[in-house]
Amino acid sequence: MFDKSRHRVLVIAEAANPEWVSVPLVGWSLATALRQVAEVHIVTQLRNRDAFLRAGLTERLDFTAIDSEALARPAWKLAERLRMGEGKGWTMVQAVNALSYPWFERLVWQRFGDEIRSGAWHVVHRVTPLSPTVPSSLAGRCARAGVPFVLGPLNGGVPWPRGFETERRAEREWLSYLRGAYKMLPGRNATLDQAAAILVGSRHTESEIPSRYRDKTFYIPENGIDPARFNRAASPAPGGLRACFVGRLVPYKGPDMLLDAAADLLRDGRLTLEMIGDGPMGADLRAQAARLGIAHAITFHGWKDHREVQDIMARCHLLSFPSIREFGGGVVLEAMALGVVPLIVDYAGPGELVVPGTGLKVPCGTRADIVAGFARELARLAETPERLAPMAAAARQRVQSHFTWERKAEQVAAVHDWIRQGQSVTKPCFF
Template sequence: MEIDHVSRPRVLAIAEAANPEWVSVPLVGWSLATALREVAEVHIVTQVRNRDAFLRAGMVEGQDFTAIDSERLARPMWKLAERLRMGEGKGWTMVQAVNALSYPWFERLVWRIFGPRIRDFDIVHRITPLSPTISSLLAARCARAGVPFILGPLNGGVPWPAGFEAERRAEKEWLSHVRAAYKLLPGRGATLRQAAAILAGSRHTASEMPRAVQDKVVWLPENGIDPARFNRVATPGAGLRAAFVGRLVPYKGPDMLLEAAAPLLADGRLTLDIIGDGPMRPQLEAQAAGLPGVTFHGWQAHEAVQDVLARCHLLSFPSIREFGGGVVLEAMALGVVPLIVDYAGPGELVTAETGLKVPCGPREEIIAGFRSALEKLVADPTHLPGMAAAARDRVQRHFTWQRKARQVAQVYAAVQAGRPLTGLDLFA
């Protein structure tokens, strides 16, 4: 799609979490908000904790962005969430519940600054929070002012698969049993009704939207690739080499991978690189004791992850509850073929031409599926180069941040023109 630089929309991009020096949601917020500057006149609104990183990245405060100081409430609520989540990286449902209480204060401060001149903008786009559980008081206020409000990408809340209750408990996700109650929260219905468009980061999130707003829902996975960060092409050597990348926690399934790969590792038919750290590492190292060809690299910076992945044929990633699956896109960008569980984010990103999917079932079935896939690849790896090339092509066509900005620009254009969003395919 060609961008009309004469009629670029003026966009107020609200990204409470946006930081080029962090990972996960803050990196998504930063990457999308800044990529949109290619297709629109964008002013970014973020939380004050991100201010210094914005300045280090060359942004001009007041011109390119505004930092909102909501620390009076945000800081104590963050401390409360850290206490309630019962462990670093755990209890994400609890964290989102606390955010749902603190985020409205941030938006009140945003409106205090931008409300009097909201008509200076053609579109208000709330990029983060990504969670569909957090409503927005700005949606109705923008609608009353006649300024289209766009929400998303929204993602999260993928149900835990049956048979993984132990993993749920290990992640302190007891609140996930009642997560669906968020649909009854005050403001959710009004937020969705008043939004001009809702970007759904997953098919699951799209399916959770009420029928009355389905005509405003557009599927757009939230993750993307920065070609400057992942700019290599994998050149694996002889012999099948696989990698696991991620936190070493139960729901990511590194123990299932080791069990599946054990016979191939034992007789030297497979080499496995495990990149990441976490509470399961001692257990995994004990599980791998005596198996040749397994290397634990620990936590690595992005550049170093790329160096290890570029020596591999496969990303072997048996995570059973992955909302977005950014690591899958990163592997595909390098030409590393993903072998994943066909569930949630990774299952939506990987096609039959670009990777291998194992059905999501009980633990024993996933292990058997991964073992079978690995054995077939060892016996006949000839189709891997074609899949690797297709994976790289898919990322370049649809999942760089530049491409994603142009996809969002299609939504902007449809909203401004009053065209229906039903049937809008951003990947056509």
């Protein structure tokens, strides 16, 4: 059944789907990338089965789909009712869905417990859920069986910046005020204690891991790039500065701040702007553009398939992305992979991904501070566009050296090797 010459990993990825975005795409991407460096069997939820099959994986050989729908489906329906609007109340959705997750892990143990106890797997690695608020009963079961359990990448819960309470309320993030209480929930410390290694996807999440577990904690940013999905190289059309925004048109991503910041340049033709995405702010943004006299310089594309997204992005010099609360910042990596220079708020995920020479960062302050900072940087770039090419090249190189899923699988494999060698070798550090 198993290739004895390879490292055998049972990957738990309840959320993993190549046809979706966000957490399911991260789960799929990392789980399948690990297949290049180990003998991997992926355990996922039944809802993902058909997408796995369409992607060419073979059921029972490459993956197992666990049917936890008896609890998962009603939990999801309840979460949809409580979130008070499509795409809103993410913290509430996470909390409600977490109530059904223990049942999934119980079914996983029923199916694979005997194999784990018999030593059929060198490592059990739970990739998703990404949320650090969801404990794992598998951690203790694996520890008692003498099989290392790896957790992560964990990420989430970045605090809302001061001055953005209006945006917080618009997102229906009422439960976020109580999020810190998860640290007192049963099972949280036991999970961290029994895990052989903990992967964290952000410095914020790392800061929430108790110091006694830091010696087995590894910082590996959550997101990665599939070169097959983002394989263009930016080639902006001649003329003035071209910028894009990619994301849901919601308050915390700041598309209205971007229009205010770019208004002067858009009005006099020194900048054109591609707005990619859809959401509840769409009509208001179009009205704002008309009011500011800049509608002629903006194209509102709406929602686009990822192939179309990269085609539009590749026509731009710059990703202008004033989001004030991104856990991972996958779109920033996508822009960097194309050679599109990111201009971002220096906070949370994007602030960690963009290092000097690969993009531009504006300090996270008040709304007025961010608007002024973006306006200042855009004006400088319009005056000195020659600064963009070196940053674009450095951004592409950074993605290729650190952030492809192949590289991330190698990083995770190095953690697995560190565990298998009894932590007797130097602890690997990747960033």
